Amino acid sequence: MARVRLEHVTKRYDDQGDVVTAVDDMNLDIAHGEFICFVGPSGCGKSTTMETIAGLTIPTEGEIYIGDREVTNLPPKDRGIAMVFQNIALFPHMDVYDNISFGLRLRDYPQDEIDRRVERAADIVQLEGMLERMPEEMSGGQRQRVAIARAIVREPDVFLMDEPLANLDAKLKVHMRTELQRLHKELDTTIIYVTHDQEEAMTLSDRIAVLDSGSLQQIDPPLTCYNEPDNLFVAGFIGSPSMNFVEGTVTEDALETPNFSLAFDPSSIEGVSVGDSVTLGIRPEDIYPADLREEVADPSGIIQARTDILEPMGDEIFAYLLLGDGETSMSQELATNDQLLMSIDPDSDIEEEDEVGVVIDRRNVHLFDSASGEAIVHDLRPVGTDSTTSGSEVETDD
Known part of the structure; x- marks a missing residue:
């Protein structure tokens, strides 16, 4: 089960003698199979919260659980997670197949298992017939699908996505939002998604976690946040125009x-x-x-x-x-x-x-x-x- 729990997670930084609290006493309980969006303005703590779940940042206080395991101090490779970033970061000298399978080859998976996983991932993100292409021969949306497929082949417990659509044009963003919703249904896994775009959060998520100044303001289904905001910040942030x-x-x-x-x-x-x-x-x-x-x-x-x-x-x-x-x-x-x-x-x-x-x-x-x-x-x-x-x-x- 890919349940994710944060219990009193706090992250502080020392900024030239001044203590900066990036995440303040965060408590979250994300059920297996949920699609959760962290949303808020720049500097609100959403990426830092995701980094603590990924193991890229160790919290100052609190515990993090994935499934039944406490993973607070485990390295990212041992957490059963896969990440998709805003920067697609494909290897330009490798074709699509090699980009998708790179992590599996590093871990010495058998070739038949690598082929099975790559073919399944390519089918899910609709990359059939493109496995021999080079990244330079692909559109932005296709390259982003390669990055998602590279995460899928790891068969993780949790997907962590940090603004993966931020660099795409408006039309492609709408298309990729649909692809992500289809992906979530296909994989039936937990997805935690960071965005500053409230439209993405409203359309993609089962629940929205609205953050401000490192604090959780509200976590509820999108329409609850829209129709019944807990405070002035949520009321002003969710909804366009405000x-x-x-x-x-x-x-x-x-x-x-x-x-x-x-x-x-x-x-x-x-x-x-x-x-x-x-x-x-x-x-x-x-x-x-x-x-x-x-x-x-x-x-x-x-x-x-x-x-x-x-x-x-x-x-x-x-x-x-x-x-x-x-x-x-x-x-x-x-x-x-x-x-x-x-x-x-x-x-x-x-x-x-x-x-x-x-x-x-x-x-x-x-x-x-x-x-x-x-x-x-x-x-x-x-x-x-x-x-x-x-x-x-x-x-x-x-």
């Missing part, structure tokens, strides 16, 4: 922000009290032009805004909205409270500089504690409310 954030204060019957009021009953939601300073989070796709209000399950009152910039994306348009007296110039940066980003239909007749009214779907409003950043609630409807009947009962906010 979630809108607006600071506000809870009153007896509303959330008051600098530019609008969002009516709700604080007493109906656990963890919310009058006077609390909170941050409202709302995704662009949960903001609608006011003329679509009847189609929204639980609309807020109408919020007045002015369109600033429109970005056509093909299947949608991103509309940047200015609230209140918000003005823009090349030398001025808008405050978060003065703008919203809305996703609208590509056939919309909204134009730049239009005065528009918009509504927010109250079902998908997230509230976070402004001080701690921790999530309070992900739905402003009172418990037990039927979202299909509430839309017509909401009054316009003033």
